[in-house]
Amino acid sequence: MTYIPADGRPFTVSMGLRALNILEWIEVDSNRDAELKQKRDLLQQHHGQVFAALPEGQRGSQETLDLLLAYLNETFPELLHDINIDPDVHPLESAARLVQEDLVVMSPNDGQWILTAACVCFPSRWDLTEKVGANLYDIHAPVPHYAERIGDATNTMFSKFTADRPVWRVNWTILDSDELFQPTGHLRDLARNVAPEGEFGDVTFFRTERQTLRVLPSGDVLFTIRNYVNSLNDLAAKFPEFRENLGKTLLTTSDETRGYKGWHPIWEQLMNWTHMHENA
Numbered sequence: 001m002t003y004i005p006a007d008g009r010p011f012t013v014s015m016g017l018r019a020l021n022i023l024e025w026i027e028v029d030s031n032r033d034a035e036l037k038q039k040r041d042l043l044q045q046h047h048g049q050v051f052a053a054l055p056e057g058q059r060g061s062q063e064t065l066d067l068l069l070a071y072l073n074e075t076f077p078e079l080l081h082d083i084n085i086d087p088d089v090h091p092l093e094s095a096a097r098l099v100q101e102d103l104v105v106m107s108p109n110d111g112q113w114i115l116t117a118a119c120v121c122f123p124s125r126w127d128l129t130e131k132v133g134a135n136l137y138d139i140h141a142p143v144p145h146y147a148e149r150i151g152d153a154t155n156t157m158f159s160k161f162t163a164d165r166p167v168w169r170v171n172w173t174i175l176d177s178d179e180l181f182q183p184t185g186h187l188r189d190l191a192r193n194v195a196p197e198g199e200f201g202d203v204t205f206f207r208t209e210r211q212t213l214r215v216l217p218s219g220d221v222l223f224t225i226r227n228y229v230n231s232l233n234d235l236a237a238k239f240p241e242f243r244e245n246l247g248k249t250l251l252t253t254s255d256e257t258r259g260y261k262g263w264h265p266i267w268e269q270l271m272n273w274t275h276m277h278e279n280a
C-alpha cells in the first residue's frame with residue numbers, strides 16, 4: 001500500500017486516529033518473503049536490539065500470538081501452511097515472525113502505559129533498548145511538540161480505548177536510505193550532505209509507518225507498525241501532485257522538527273527538489 005500523509009496541508013503533530021476495519025488489520029504484499037527473511041536474520045544476529053520483553057508483557061504477548069493466528073487463519077490461510085510455533089520461543093517473537101509488521105505490547109501501570117514487550121526489527125531511527133519499561137511520555141521524549149500537543153490526549157485515549165474500536169494512524173519522514181532496520185538515535189543528522197545533482201530524488205526516500213492499535217483481552221494494548229519506503233522520484237512519477245504537496249507541507253515544519261528528523265544537511269536539496277523555497 002502507498003500512504004501519502006504529506007498532502008500539502010500544514011505539518012502538525014497530531015493523533016490522527018481513524019477507525020480500523022479489523023479485517024484489514026495486517027497488510028501483506030510482495031515484499032513479504034524478503035522482509036520476513038530480514039527479520040529472521042536480525043533476530044538471529046541482533047536479538048537484543050530487536051526484541052525485548054518484561055515478565056509483565058507475557059500475557060499480552062500470548063494474546064497477540066493467539067489473535068494473530070486466528071486472524072491469519074481466517075484472512076490469509078495460505079500463509080500458515082508449514083508453520084510450526086516453537087513453544088520455546090517467546091510468543092511475541094513467534095507472532096512477529098509471521099507478519100511484516102513490528103509488534104509492541106503496552107501495559108497499564110498506575111495511570112501510565114508501559115512498553116512491556118516488543119519485537120521491532122524495522123525501527124525508524126530509534127533504539128528499542130532505550131524504550132523498554134518506559135511510559136508513553138518517556139518513549140516520545142525526543143519528539144518535538146509531542147508533549148505539549150498530544151501527550152495527555154494520547155494517554156487518555158489509551159485509558160479509554162475499547163476492544164470493539166481498533167484504530168490506525170500514519171507517521172512519515174524523509175530519509176537518505178531505504179534500509180528498514182535503522183536503530184540509530186534521533187539526534188543523528190542524515191549522513192549524506194550532497195547527492196549528485198539530478199540524483200537526489202532517486203536516493204532520497206519517503207518512509208511511512210502504518211500503525212494500528214487494538215485492545216487485547218487482558219486490557220493491554222497491541223501497537224503494530226508497518227513500514228513502506230519509496231524514493232521521492234517514484235512517488236512523483238506515480239502521483240503528480242506529490243512533489244508540490246510535499247514541498248508545501250515541509251515549508252510549515254518547525255526548526256525543531258527538521259532537526260529531530262535529521263533534515264538540516266539535505267534541506268536545500270529537498271527544497272530544490274520540491275521547487276519550493278523558504279521565502280516562497
Ligand code: HEM
Nearest residue numbers: 013014015104106126139140142143154171172173186223
Ligand atoms: C496514539 C498513539 C500514538 C501517537 C499519537 C504517537 C505519535 C508519535 C509521533 C507524532 C511521533 C513522531 C514521528 C516523527 O515525526 O517522525 C512518534 C514517534 C515515536 N513513537 Fe509514537 N505515537 C503513538 C503511539 C506509540 C506507541 C504505543 C509507541 C510504543 C513503542 C510509540 C513509539 C514511538 C517511538 C519509539 C517514536 C520515535 C521516538 C524517538 O525518536 O526516539 N508510539 N510517535
